[in-house]
Amino acid sequence: MRLILLAAALLLATSAHAQDAARKLAQDAIIVDTHIDAPGILMDSWADLGNEAKDREFDYAKARAGGLDVAFMSIYTSARQDADGSAWQAANAMIDGVEALVQRHPDRFAILTSPKDAERLLQGGRVLLPLGMENGAPIGDKLENLKFFFDRGVRYITLAHSANNRIADSSYVIDKQWNGLSPFGRDVVKEMNRLGIMVDVSHLADGSAMEAINISKMPVIASHSAFRHFTPDFERNISDELAKAVAAKGGVVQVPFGTAFIDPASAADTQAHFRAINDFNRRNAELKAQGKPALDRARFDKDWEAAHPPHQSTLAQVLDQIDYGVKLVGIDHVGIGSDFDGVDGELPNELKTVADYPNLVAGLQARGYRDADIRKILGGNLLRTWARIEAGEGK
Template identity: 40%
Template sequence: MKDILKIYILLMPMILLALNGCTLSKSLSERTSEIHDQILTVDTHIDWPMRQFLNPDFNPGVRHAPGQRESGQWDLIRMKEGGLDAVFMSIFTPQKKRTDEGHATAKEVALKQIELTKKMVAYNPDLAEIALTPEDAYRLEKTRKRAIFIGMENGYPIAKDLRNLQLFFNLGVRYITITHSKNNQLGDSSTDEQPEWGGLSPFGEKVVQEMNRLGMMVDISHVHDETFWDVIKLTKAPVIASHSSARMFHDVPHNMSDEMLKAIAKNGGVVQVALLDDFIKEMEQTQERATALEELKEETFALLHGELSQAEHKKVMEKMHKIDEKHPKNRPTLADAIDHLDHMVQVMGIDHVGIGSDFDGGGGLVGIDDVSEMPNITRELLARGYTADEIRKLWGGNLMRVFNQVIKVAEEPQKQN
């Protein structure tokens, strides 16, 4: 018996070495599948609600073939295939005139998109549930259901009434992007012709404070730099950028400068790297494509600035799709986007970066063009040397930490009373 024990002790190091060798010999694909399945994956920005609003016949409960125009980039089946556990559906409203009528229409459109999102979940109870808190996301992950959060892109539907914030919060909205492509009643946009307020408007300041009180995340994607700094100075809770990338790699107004990235890290917030080509890298296009887009310039400008009716919007989108089919866009790669992520991690630290695809709103790169391909992000991160714990933080851990902190800030006054 002693001889057997002695042999066992002598062989143990070799056995452990062999087992370790088996672990190390796992392929990149195997490691990707293992890690991707074990962590909570969260995408903070998908524009399916507006797509559904414009195309009511789309059925999100069935699989649509990737790469087809009518398929879009998201449905519940492909979300499951891609191992994407949670998503923030973006309630996007094109901004028209800042009149009572314009604000009323925007609110109506926003409410309709929220209704569509909730109906989508109600029609597919075995696949998904509406989520309101980080705890909901982790609970649903265990049941293999998809967590559907609601965010709002553009504060325009708030109009000039703080009570609308409470209304949208009660309906499930958990973040609001202060502005979109134009200045609104809350503050200045990064892409309007010129600043109007010099940052946040006086009403916008009240909106940020009310969002803090409610436990609603303040999203600073799309805001003018001065609006950004006003938010940072005012907010009592960490902020998010639901879909922004690094200005260091592509100097466009929507992206974040290193100074801004450092400020968000100090604030405790998180920046979600966008997968939208125009934010990632400037790519040379064919002359034929450039000419076709130039001929459509006035119509696309009107579309982006909310000047078209629903029918006109659909016609312009149809023209754009035909241009894409005839003269395909030369796009950056997923690796180019992860270059942004690498830089942001270097500047901010691993605890302040995440992922927001902007699928169905312009997102999509070579190597990742719909939600079924989400594991490609995990594979690229592994290939670059990120650990499983770091990947967990980037894919959802950081965003959920910020979300919980926002809720905690909202609860603090109640505790004091």
């Protein structure tokens, strides 16, 4: 019995030491998360993220506890906002919201527009908030709007989201419009290269993603894309071919934490859900043309949720994604893009908020990653890629 107690005590001491080492590295390394959906929630329900917000996955207190330094704020607009012409207004309102947060807490937050400014702005314990635009809808059909949003601080643009748009095809849609990029989309990529805006291929259909990678003169990123190896029929996740193309261009694939991306059963439900929504919208368009009453979207959503209960995911699945990516494209081309505040809380128990990055670090250490390589995954790779794009250094 005494030997058993001694062994248990040793195990606890070893575990505590491992957690301490992980927390220390998380605080010392520069952690860059390329996808946090806080701005959209701020538009729906304001919370002062400069203080603890119990119902949010990102706030200043949690970020400091987890060691998060650079949190890309997602300026997300939906396919519906694209269709009704409100995407421009929505994007600008979200940027205003981020600016207001910074102005309210200049000692805690700063907007980051260049990786060269990161070290200076981090002084004093600030969390830096660069902007990433998820869906190119706010650009409309005006190429000059890219310069407008660049001047407002946007430093990456996810070309499309859940529907085909003026630029590219979505991975969620069965019927592709462009089978690559539109003519306007090709001009968009070239102008993004000129301005120094990162081209983001997450959410894109394979043909659109590959053309964007091929015509870009700069490295490209996938801001929050898990690897399709684990979810073979889920086009939303990045294929091996595309991941290799991103790496060959000098870019980086940022692994998300959301259950919908890393768990095969949940990914299948997610794909089916978007296709069902596409069918629902198509049917309502037909009914409208016939002068008949529309189907009830609230009822559709309620029935879907009842038939598709949430699945569970684990930290191990996130670590498996990173392991696979490192083996596929190399340690210099993998990072993190959590999707915190964007997946309705469907996350591994060990990665519920931005306070939990030390759990990810501990998992990587337990799998044998050197601290220097963990630093690359946590943010070094993304900062290197961003700096090259800003400098106009193609590959």
